[in-house]
Amino acid sequence: MPDFPKKTLVADAYSRLKSDIRENRLPPGFQAPEPELATRLGISRTPVREALIRLQADGLIRLIPRHGALVVALSPSDVQSLYDILSALEPQAGVTLAEAAPTPTALAPLYETLDAMTRALEAKDLSAWLAADDSFHQQVIALQGNDRLHGMLDPLLDQLHRVLMTTLAHREQLARATEDHRTLLHILATGDSNGARRELRQHRRRESREVLEIIEAQGLTAL
Amino acid sequence: MPDFPKKTLVADAYSRLKSDIRENRLPPGFQAPEPELATRLGISRTPVREALIRLQADGLIRLIPRHGALVVALSPSDVQSLYDILSALEPQAGVTLAEAAPTPTALAPLYETLDAMTRALEAKDLSAWLAADDSFHQQVIALQGNDRLHGMLDPLLDQLHRVLMTTLAHREQLARATEDHRTLLHILATGDSNGARRELRQHRRRESREVLEIIEAQGLTAL
DNA sequence: AAAAAGAATTACGTATGCATTGTAGCGGAC
DNA sequence: GTCCGCTACAATGCATACGTAATTCTTTTT
Structure with a gap:
């Protein structure tokens, strides 16, 4: 339940639309002209347009004249x-983070998130698990020092979110x-950059295999 | 000397500004408010703003209120x-392209570009060499089938262009x-995706080493 | 009834207006 | 001469206006 700061209307529109898309309130295939979105958001077309341009850059929408x-x-x-792409990029984030030799204090939030995953798993609370999983990866790419890399990975995670849901x-x-995450944390704590790369790569590879199998098995053609 | 189609004013403004930045006509550190850019481009602020948002997403400019x-x-x-990032991402582009088992016909433009590089090298025409080099990589990422990957790599090459210049x-x-490119083409022709990945990775790694050394040796602090 | 032609609507691209708010320049105090 | 505060200016964020072009709806024709 993120709250929406209204620093500027475009930032607001951007967050709200992005959140609506991520959470499937605006499902794939949904289509609406600018004026409608403007009305829906209670603002004029100008800030909506600017938000849409950013969302398009994120790959979440397509602007069709x-x-x-x-x-x-x-x-x-x-x-x-x-x-x-993710399997190529996220391991590099792991490398950067491991190379920074993060202190236990720096990793503490990650351990906490890992605990949340574990608890969610025991409680069979799927959406809590996903929220924690998402947060974990989000934190990894945010903590790591390469801002550009962060800026590129972030939209990818957004795009993937619905698929994971x-x-x-x-x-x-x-x-x-879940265990993968624990392993990764231990590796990060030792500063083993190659290990971090490998673990993150394998983690995503396994995930992709699993997810793609499900997609096929369920006959999902668009999500 | 690219020409500027004027399909829409924002597309036009975007291309012109991007080109100006790439070619150092708007050098790093250059700063101008929207109204000035609008005047300079002979259009109103609206399309300029939208172009600037895209350029910011590309990492070429920062919008400072x-x-x-x-x-x-x-x-x-x-x-x-x-x-x-490039060393993580571009090899993946090589993989995708190699996996597509490109026909000699498909690779022909690349061979042509390679020839251009070779000729430029012999003629010691540095800027022609760079243009061909740039074009080569551009073509690789465009030919490869992953559009998203293309969309992510393209801005990276733009950002790097000035550095290479x-x-x-x-x-x-x-x-x-130059030889690296030839090697890569041969690998691509055989469909060896692992080879393509390795070659592209090493190519960029060597380049980065060389470039970073020059940056240090020359004491370049901003470029 | 299907197709064609025409009219009405609407979405978009762009320009312009306006209030807000930060910045720079200027003058005065110490 | 430097520092501080005030004023004028300027850039921004957003709303609104408008012409153009395309889509949809209507109507007519065969």
Whole structure:
């Protein structure tokens, strides 16, 4: 339940639309012209347009002239592409973080998030688990020092979020995935950058395999 | 000398500004408020603003409230970060391309570009060499099938362009760099995706080492 | 009834207006 | 001469206005 600071109307519109898309309130395939979104948000077209441009850059929507903003639906091959990129990029984030030799204090929030995952798993609270999982990766890429890398990874996680939401119920390796995080934390604590790279790569590879299988098994064609 | 289609004013403004930045006509550190840019481009603020938002997403400028658009200067560590990302991402582009088992016909333009590099090298025409080098990588990421990956790599190459321009004269391994491209093409032709990944990774790693050394040797602190 | 032609609507791209708010320049105090 | 405060200016964020072009709806024709 994020709250929406109204520093500027475009920032506000951006966050709200992004959140609506992430949480499937604006589902893939949803389409609306600028004036409608403006009305819906209670602001004029100008800030809406600017927010939409940013969302398009994030890959969350497509601006189709005369047809408004379209919430992009991911095909299975889109998901594959996404994972290909993520599997290349996120390990590098792990490297950067490990190289920074993070102190236990710096990693504390991550351990806390890991605990949350574990608890959610025991309680079989899937959405809590996903929230923690998301937060974990979010924190990793934020803590790591390469801002550009952070800026590139962040939208990828956003794009993936819906996919993870809709496949979540069918995943059978959540325990393993959770353990991956623990392993990663231990590796990070030792500053082993190569280990961090490998662990993160394998983690995402396993996840992609699992998720893509579910997508196929369930015959999901757009998500 | 690219020409500027005027399909829409924001697209036009975007291309022109991007080109101006790439070619150092708007050098790093240059700063101008929206109204000035609007006047300079002979259009109103609205399309300028939208173009600036995109350029900021590309990492080429920073929008600083009340101070206008600032052409970002890259510090040595920025260059390092850039290369870290590029070394993770571009090899993946090579993988995707190799996996597509490109036909000789598909690779023909690349061979042509390679010839251009070779000729430029022999003629010691540095800027022609760089143009060809740039074009080569541009083509690789465009030919490869992952559109998202293309969309992410493209801005990185733009950011790097100025760095390559300013360090070009001091580079001593241009022949080696040129040969790397030839090697890559042969690998691509055989569909060896792992080979493509390795070659591209090493190519960028060598380049980064060379470039960063020059940056240090020359005491370049912002470029 | 399907197709074609025309009219009405609407979305977009761009320009402009306006209030807000930060910044720089200027003058005075110490 | 430097520091502080005040005033004038300027850039921004947003709203609104408007012409153009495309889509949709209507109507007519065959």
